[in-house]
Amino acid sequence: MSSSPVIIVTGASRGIGASIVEQLMAAPEQPRVVGVSRSSAGLEALEKKYPERFTYVTGDVAKDSTSDAIISRALEKFGRIDGVICNAGVLEPIAPVAKASLEDWKKLYDINFFAPVSLSSKAIPELRKTHGRIVFVSSDASTIFFNGWAAYGSSKAAINHYAGSIAAEEKDIFAIAIAPGIVDTNMQNNIRDNFGEGMSSDEHKFFHELHNTGKLLPPQIPAAVVANLSLRGSGDINGKYLSYDAETLASYQLQK
Template sequence: MAPVIIVTGASRGLGAAIARQLLSPPIAANVVLVARTESGLKSFADEFPNQVAYLTGDLSTDKVNEDAIKLAISRFGKLDGIIFNAAILDPIAKISKADIAEWKKLYDVNFFSLIVALKGAIPYLQETKGKVVFISSGAAHHYFYGWGAYGSSKAATDHLAATLAAEEPDIFSISLDPGVMDTDMQIDLRDKHGSEMSPSEHERFLKLKSEGGLSPPEVPGNVAVNLVLNGGPAVNGKALRFTAPELADYAK
């Protein structure tokens, strides 16, 4: 029976790359796609009408996260895994200039939405001995000027993955750093956020693009897909970069 996987932030970038691999042969999973914008999700539904259910909405609201779990069960009858990919980067600003309301909005999307979804999903994941992949970031461990909100939310995500693994022995959990990818987030960093970042860090992101240092999202996406399907005890509860030696078998 085909696996049933939820993917958030699935309309573009890494989420779309993950969705396409899950939907395509030989996996041919049934997938619930969640994002703020409908166009990318509808394209998948049109291409894979029997395999896709989708939901559009702001993940900062509890109802969207709760409804994603309900949709998986009502449409496909079970839940085998979740890839939590959706996240926002703004606000980028020094702590001394922090807009607290914006920090709270970021945390609602990047962190609290995960807890809301997990609370509803855990009973179903226990039944299937399911797997959860949290998409994290190198910013969880390495400081970037002005990235306090985003980086700390990803550090919290790493801890949440470890907590889930400790509390739910029948559910696999991992926090995955996908590295620096050629996605819209990098466009924003190069073109929109330069004035809020340190000059040296902004220049680093410009060089990564000009010198071909950005990974296609399909590369870390492949690791995420293999983990949500086959993640094993050796990496359960860990926070790892997609290139980590421990994940070599999941990159094949």
Template sequence: MAKKTVIVTGASKGIGLAISTYLLKQGHNVVATARSGHLLKELLHEYPKQLAVISGNIANAHIAYNILEAATENFGRVDGLIINHATLEPVVRIADSRVEDWKKCFDVNFFGAISLLEATLPSLRSSKGNIILTSSGAARHSYTGWGAYCASKAALKSLGDTLAVEEPDIITMSIEPGTVDTDMQKDLREKHISVMDEKDQKKFMSLHEDGKLAKPEEPGHLMANLILNASKELSGQTFRWDSEIAAPYREVDK
């Protein structure tokens, strides 16, 4: 396979780090961006010719063009975009929430994606590239206190649906990684658990205690394979990483 260049947001931890590491090991180029860009220092040392790192908050619109510039100056093209960053906060009931906090959430989870698309769509059209939006079951199911997150993820899914219609030369998919052993799950248990309903508290605590959280590499490696090889009929679809439709792109334990 020809070497490809993929932009990955939220790349310093969890799923984003798993995606980036997998792509680099396969010989591809990665432009990784995260607020905690310093956490990618070790990966940059290991893959200095394949990896470019942009640190910053994706809510700042100019960051998107810095990312595009890093891709084109270092690698000459953009073949894939994985919009993986997200914030869960504010975790608060709607009656107790402030509109300013909801706007901050949407600036990251939704408008940050818009900025990236504005910057990269011309390049992705040229390469007939792929786009993955990291979605969530929260786009379809509501949890007490998660109003801003759920709404922003629902908006992101709608964005992906529209993009697939408007950009027929680009394959756009929304992937639900399920419940994954990441910092977001840790924050749910340690910081936000009291806000949620009792049944949801029990659900998320037991998933951790019973060892039922997915490892970041499980959805991460699937998403890496999809950004490289997805077939055209997947464009416009939303599916879980462990669904039947994703099976051809999942790694099989040997």
């Protein structure tokens, strides 16, 4: 069986996740990829494009059984796990803390925090064997405070701490949390079109202006950093939370 690395990518059907898969497919290491998403259309297209190197699991990452299915699929199809990229996430609910719905917060945490905990913890026994890597897609919102974003931002802050905890506990595993910047994806469409009511008018205007002035990042820019870290992340950045454009990540960034 091939010794090329095997990387799991959640939220792989579109946006940053799909771009991460494309960056992995272009990497010289020739990695094999297990993609995960709730919808199958984008995953099917990737499998058709890369039939020998891509396989997928369709499922809700918030369910513990989906994590089991992902691990099983990786081992049955490719025989090993070298990296896990926890990219799937949601932004809702957007609402002031004074109007917090505990049920909505729990749904967000199930996807943004507990799903990565489930998948990464189940992958650790295999990652120990390969001295593997875990990359968590975090957010600038983990340290910057937008009105109405307390659920999302706090879940990403929890992910940052969790990445550091893995790095501290597992000496043979590299873990890192990466803020991808403000990326031109469907999440930005939702911020502009659907979430204004829960935000301040100035902050909502800010996101509109980023779009109108062409300042949103193309997905491949942060995707390259995440993909490269999953393949060869090492050194004193282990356990850190960093922005995709940090100077210490220069060797992982998309080369011009």
